[in-house]
Amino acid sequence: MLIGDSKETFYVGPLADGLNQWPLEEDLPSWRSTMETYHQKVLSAGTKLLSLIALSLKLDEDFFGKVGALNEPLGFIRLLHYPGSGDLDSSSEEVYGASAHSDYGMITLLMTDGVPGLQICREKSKQPQVWEDVPSISGAFVVNIGDMLERWTNCLFRSTLHRVLPPRQERYSVASFMEPSKDCIVECLGSCCSEACPPRFPPIKASDYLEERLRLTYVK
Ligand SMILES: O=C(O)CCC(=O)C(=O)O
Numbered sequence: 461m462l463i464g465d466s467k468e469t470f471y472v473g474p475l476a477d478g479l480n481q482w483p484l485e486e487d488l489p490s491w492r493s494t495m496e497t498y499h500q501k502v503l504s505a506g507t508k509l510l511s512l513i514a515l516s517l518k519l520d521e522d523f524f525g526k527v528g529a530l531n532e533p534l535g536f537i538r539l540l541h542y543p544g545s546g547d548l549d550s551s552s553e554e555v556y557g558a559s560a561h562s563d564y565g566m567i568t569l570l571m572t573d574g575v576p577g578l579q580i581c582r583e584k585s586k587q588p589q590v591w592e593d594v595p596s597i598s599g600a601f602v603v604n605i606g607d608m609l610e611r612w613t614n615c616l617f618r619s620t621l622h623r624v625l626p627p628r629q630e631r632y633s634v635a636s637f638m639e640p641s642k643d644c645i646v647e648c649l650g651s652c653c654s655e656a657c658p659p660r661f662p663p664i665k666a667s668d669y670l671e672e673r674l675r676l677t678y679v680k
């Protein structure tokens with residue numbers, strides 16, 4: 461019996477570090493160039509969004525660049541496939557397509573094929589949790605706030621708790637994660653704390669934070 465998420469994933473890592481292992485051109489013609497173009501475009505959209513977030517926090521629009529969050533190598537793309545419930549092994553007991561989590565980085569730009577399933581919980585620390593369907597808007601990204609942005613803003617920007625219900629029909633999505641560059645120190649912004657509202661999290665190096673989260677997720 462299988463218990464766990466039904467999702468299948470394929471990662472495309474940062475382009476600049478040359479570590480991606482691409483399928484052969486003759487096996488998947490134009491796939492690599494399509495993914496590289498998508499990677500560049502989605503990172504550029506994400507960088508613009510981060511400038512808007514910086515401005516909303518009364519920071520310089522290039523704040524995230526200046527603190528070293530946007531240095532290369534940057535950005536992971538996760539291609540996701542959720543089998544339709546009819547395609548699942550009848551002995552498996554997957555409860556979710558993707559179980560409840562928040563993403564680790566700054567923001568995630570999510571594109572789906574329109575098949576429902578994604579849900580968010582607005583008040584993540586309240587019990588019982590209330591889950592709402594996220595409607596798909598053709599041509600638009602769903603943008604999730606990640607945990608490191610929550611740390612930076614001392615919870616002014618809350619990371620989005622989300623999950624994917626096992627879809628009845630097959631579902632595809634593409635999640636593009638903007639994580640701060642490895643050496644960037646994520647620490648409470650001066651404008652987000654005061655004596656009455658001290659920093660809730662100590663400063664942390666982005667790579668240390670990420671490694672710890674990955675360890676907790678994958679090493680059980
Ligand atoms: O497939 C989706 O809609 C969400 C995927 C997701 O949350 C993730 O990959 O972190």
Ligand SMILES: [Fe+2]
Binds near residue numbers: 561562563622635
């Ligand atoms: Fe996610």
